[in-house]
Amino acid sequence: MSDRFPMIRALATGAMMAATLAFAAQAQETGTPDDARLLHPGMLTVGTSDPVYPPWMMNDSPESGEGFESALIYALADQMGFAHDQVQWVRLTFEQIIAPGDKPFDFAINQVSVTPARAEVVGFSQVYYQSDKAVIALPGSPVIGASSFADLRAARWGAAIGTTDLAYLENVMGATDVAVYDDQVGVFQAMQAGQIDATVAAVPTALFATAVQLPEASIVAILPPDANDEGHGLLFPQGSALIPWVDAALTHLIEAGTVQELVNTWLVADPTLPIIAE
Structure with missing residues (x-):
């Protein structure tokens, strides 16, 4: 027997699929430390460079929790349910961090600017900081x-x-x-x-x-900032299933004012410096 209502059925099917995808996406915004999406379930593996410098990280020690990006990672890990000792760091060159392909980390933090060219080969979180x-x-x-x-x-x-x-x-x-x-x-x-x-x-x-x-x-x-440089974001392997979860936790830290507090603590610029517009 012919289908008398193909458009209605298609719309209904489409609505159901959209609802299913939305539910799946929402479910991916949460997780636990033993989440299978992690490179090493039970640990949050974070990439950064060798060496690292203040004010981003202090005393060449990402593990210290001191410096803007180190403190941000531990605040983010806490928001995601990880204890301090469940964060492990991987040290790489900057070129290794931004290169396409598989990565030895869940995501990296290293003042990596979000640019259209980079976004073609790696994944990014939302921007957490932008600097002149x-x-x-x-x-x-x-x-x-x-x-x-x-x-x-x-x-x-x-x-x-x-x-x-x-x-x-x-x-x-x-x-x-x-x-x-x-x-x-x-x-x-x-x-x-x-x-x-x-x-x-x-x-x-x-x-x-x-x-x-x-x-x-x-x-x-x-x-002035580069119009093609949207600011610093966390860098993921392209297509990482962790991005929604990490982004949701980062959104919470931004909305709660935590990120701005860290900016005020660690990234203080001199307002008297001369400015060249172009």
Whole structure:
């Protein structure tokens, strides 16, 4: 016998499927420490770089719970039901963290900026922090006193490979003389050797760098964020089933004001720094 109501049946079936998917998605927003979605059930495995720096993490110790990102992870773990000793850290290079493919962690935290290009090969949580860029230079650098991107483009720049700092220099500022280094330490060494005139970094990173790593340098200007850089997010293997659960816990921390409290504690910028709009 022919079906007299194919559209009604299709709509009803579609509604049922949508309801089922919505229920499944909601169910995925909760979990327990023995959840099968975890890389190692019973543990929350978190990736970060080696070394790590203040104010993101203190004393090169992610396990300390001190520093903005370390404290955020332990607040997040607590929200998800994990005890402090159920968080284990995996140390990798930044390039290993952002590369496509399988990962030795559930997710990573390392000031990883959410960008469209990266989102094609890895998964992200919602953004937990967004920072302006800071120009770092030594005394006598030609960037000191610059008032426009045109002034800045005339200088010799350096940045670490694979970072949004490098992308900012090339794609936002339009700098043409940019040297690429393996890591931020290499960038600072090049600056001390007179091989480059300046670099850029997120404001909290720049504040630490000019206070501890390269105290003879200073922040000479603040630059606006890259429109393609939505801010820092937790990085997952692409398609990770953990994203809804972690995102729900992160949403709670944001709405409860916990993340802002951590920003106020660890990521304090100097409001008197000069600003170059473009």
